[in-house]
Amino acid sequence: MNGTGPTVEGPLAIVCGGGSFPVAVADAVARNGRRVVLFPLKGWADPSAVARYPHHWVGLAQFGRICRLAHQEGCRDVVIIGSVIRPKVSQLRPDLRTLRLLPRIVRLFRGGDDHLLSGIGRIVEEHGFKLVGAHEAAPAILVSHGTLGQRQPSAADIADAQRGFGVLAAIGPFDVGQAVVVAGNRVLAVEAAEGTDEMLARLATLRGAGRIQHAAGTGVLVKAPKPGQERRLDLPSIGARTVDGAAAARLAGIAVAAGNVITADIADLVRAADAAGLFVIGVDPAGERTG
Amino acid sequence: MNGTGPTVEGPLAIVCGGGSFPVAVADAVARNGRRVVLFPLKGWADPSAVARYPHHWVGLAQFGRICRLAHQEGCRDVVIIGSVIRPKVSQLRPDLRTLRLLPRIVRLFRGGDDHLLSGIGRIVEEHGFKLVGAHEAAPAILVSHGTLGQRQPSAADIADAQRGFGVLAAIGPFDVGQAVVVAGNRVLAVEAAEGTDEMLARLATLRGAGRIQHAAGTGVLVKAPKPGQERRLDLPSIGARTVDGAAAARLAGIAVAAGNVITADIADLVRAADAAGLFVIGVDPAGERTG
Numbered sequence: 001m002n003g004t005g006p007t008v009e010g011p012l013a014i015v016c017g018g019g020s021f022p023v024a025v026a027d028a029v030a031r032n033g034r035r036v037v038l039f040p041l042k043g044w045a046d047p048s049a050v051a052r053y054p055h056h057w058v059g060l061a062q063f064g065r066i067c068r069l070a071h072q073e074g075c076r077d078v079v080i081i082g083s084v085i086r087p088k089v090s091q092l093r094p095d096l097r098t099l100r101l102l103p104r105i106v107r108l109f110r111g112g113d114d115h116l117l118s119g120i121g122r123i124v125e126e127h128g129f130k131l132v133g134a135h136e137a138a139p140a141i142l143v144s145h146g147t148l149g150q151r152q153p154s155a156a157d158i159a160d161a162q163r164g165f166g167v168l169a170a171i172g173p174f175d176v177g178q179a180v181v182v183a184g185n186r187v188l189a190v191e192a193a194e195g196t197d198e199m200l201a202r203l204a205t206l207r208g209a210g211r212i213q214h215a216a217g218t219g220v221l222v223k224a225p226k227p228g229q230e231r232r233l234d235l236p237s238i239g240a241r242t243v244d245g246a247a248a249a250r251l252a253g254i255a256v257a258a259g260n261v262i263t264a265d266i267a268d269l270v271r272a273a274d275a276a277g278l279f280v281i282g283v284d285p286a287g288e289r290t291g
Numbered sequence: 292m293n294g295t296g297p298t299v300e301g302p303l304a305i306v307c308g309g310g311s312f313p314v315a316v317a318d319a320v321a322r323n324g325r326r327v328v329l330f331p332l333k334g335w336a337d338p339s340a341v342a343r344y345p346h347h348w349v350g351l352a353q354f355g356r357i358c359r360l361a362h363q364e365g366c367r368d369v370v371i372i373g374s375v376i377r378p379k380v381s382q383l384r385p386d387l388r389t390l391r392l393l394p395r396i397v398r399l400f401r402g403g404d405d406h407l408l409s410g411i412g413r414i415v416e417e418h419g420f421k422l423v424g425a426h427e428a429a430p431a432i433l434v435s436h437g438t439l440g441q442r443q444p445s446a447a448d449i450a451d452a453q454r455g456f457g458v459l460a461a462i463g464p465f466d467v468g469q470a471v472v473v474a475g476n477r478v479l480a481v482e483a484a485e486g487t488d489e490m491l492a493r494l495a496t497l498r499g500a501g502r503i504q505h506a507a508g509t510g511v512l513v514k515a516p517k518p519g520q521e522r523r524l525d526l527p528s529i530g531a532r533t534v535d536g537a538a539a540a541r542l543a544g545i546a547v548a549a550g551n552v553i554t555a556d557i558a559d560l561v562r563a564a565d566a567a568g569l570f571v572i573g574v575d576p577a578g579e580r581t582g
Contacts, residue, residue, distance in 0.1 A: 109504070163465065170461045174454065176478040187467040190481035193497055202493070206484055213400070 011035035013075035016045040017082025023049040024264040025081050028138035037073045044084050064097030067127050081134040117230040133232035143282045145258040149270045151279040157220050161255035164222025172227035178236040183219030200245030207250050216250035224257035237262045240272035247276035258282030302326035304366035307336040308373025314340040315555040316372050319429035328364045355388030358418050372425040408521040424523035434573045436549040440561045442570040448511050452546035455513025463518035469527040474510030491536030498541050507541035515548035528553045531563035538567035549573030
């Protein structure tokens with residue numbers, strides 16, 4: 001976060017995975033008067049969502065094609081945003097340029113997500129582009145400091161959030177997850193390969209089975225980026241579905257590292273939180289990380 | 292672990308929760324010629340299993356009754372072993388002595404497992420007993436250094452195990468879980484309130500859904516006690532069911548902190564591991580913890 005944002009010369013290339021983020025970013029950038037060119041990924045991006053903007057459908061491993069088209073469109077800045085569940089290397093059907101990069105990409109797949117993403121970032125930049133974080137191009141998607149919606153966290157909720165940030169900081173070097181749930185000072189769940197939605201579903205099941213003794217309406221979902229994470233490619237996100245999952249798990253609310261977690265539709269997030277009676281708060285992680 | 296074991300004077304009181312550990316400990320202690328008196332917990336202990344030894348059924352919150360009977364039986368050393376899923380305070384039906392301790396017990400319930408267990412340990416000792424770890428009274432239940440069964444871990448498996456021990460050491464101060472799964476250097480799962488069996492079931496599901504790209508037959512379940520954990524009351528355990536869960540998750544094997552993880556029936560564990568083709572290894576955690 002340097003506060004200056006990307007250079008505004010030329011159109012912005014947005015490589016679009018699944019979900020609602022790619023178009024949220026395109027809308028926010030276009031609202032500021034900058035031209036966007038979308039590169040929706042076949043099999044991931046939503047066709048109806050990208051139709052409103054100039055776009056070129058591309059395969060996930062058609063790196064040569066993406067480079068050629070982006071150069072033709074005059075794009076220097078590239079945003080890569082949206083979900084791409086770790087694909088099998090065998091499914092990639094690489095073009096020639098990707099093929100040349102393949103041994104390197106295969107090596108990248110060996111590590112955690114961070115290892116993979118920072119490697120992709122380097123490859124993009126080596127091909128003459130500037131990789132720009134979606135949140136840098138479209139700061140409107142960031143959850144900022146303070147409470148969204150009506151409900152306020154209690155002092156106990158804030159203590160749970162602090163403990164959660166502490167756990168995330170501790171596991172950060174191991175490139176694990178970006179989310180934990182803490183209730184009454186007890187760590188109930190740590191996210192890894194399953195993702196946030198499934199972690200919340202597990203807690204809902206445990207609570208339903210009487211295996212969590214903390215009263216319903218206690219517990220905080222805490223999300224923050226990993227320390228050293230490639231933030232231009234992978235900031236943690238929340239949305240109305242996260243609120244619904246947290247509500248099903250009977251939590252009190254959601255605390256995120258302010259300015260470091262993104263949401264595709266903040267109005268929708270606030271509506272969901274208010275409907276469920278949950279708090280959503282952006283907390284300054286610098287002050288809260290109690291190692 | 293001081294290697295000297297408990298004082299051998301007088302009979303050993305064993306407060307028995309659920310599962311096969313209580314009788315495994317009773318058998319191991321009785322084999323050495325020491326008298327045991329069991330205090331099976333109503334609702335948790337297995338009636339058929341305790342029948343072979345002198346025993347007194349007790350309620351979980353009948354602390355006064357346990358003290359009185361243990362004193363009558365001449366027991367000074369007490370082992371508390373077996374599963375008691377965190378009970379609701381409202382279900383405890385405390386006797387008079389427990390009632391007097393109740394405010395303190397309620398406070399203990401607020402923290403993580405460790406907080407609860409170390410508090411229980413202190414209460415037991417304040418009432419004139421010596422709390423002895425099940426593994427101190429019955430060292431035969433410890434998984435020691437080296438490989439059990441036929442299969443040997445590969446160098447990659449050992450690297451995954453090392454990373455797992457590192458993650459466990461990092462989250463230890465937060466009193467979270469005692470188990471993680473690592474495959475190809477990637478942390479796939481971290482255990483918290485759900486327990487090891489459910490964490491493994493989750494991985495089996497993720498693998499079945501194609502959401503884990505590491506080849507079947509890779510990945511290591513790693514178990515170790517939390518740093519500072521009350522080891523006399525809560526050492527992590529493995530058994531044939533753990534092997535079955537790891538096999539269903541298509542892991543390569545199980546690595547545990549040698550001398551710090553217990554198993555109720557080592558022959559059964561080895562049989563299960565060999566039948567599933569998994570390795571089970573006790574690793575010296577001192578040399579392996581890469582913070």
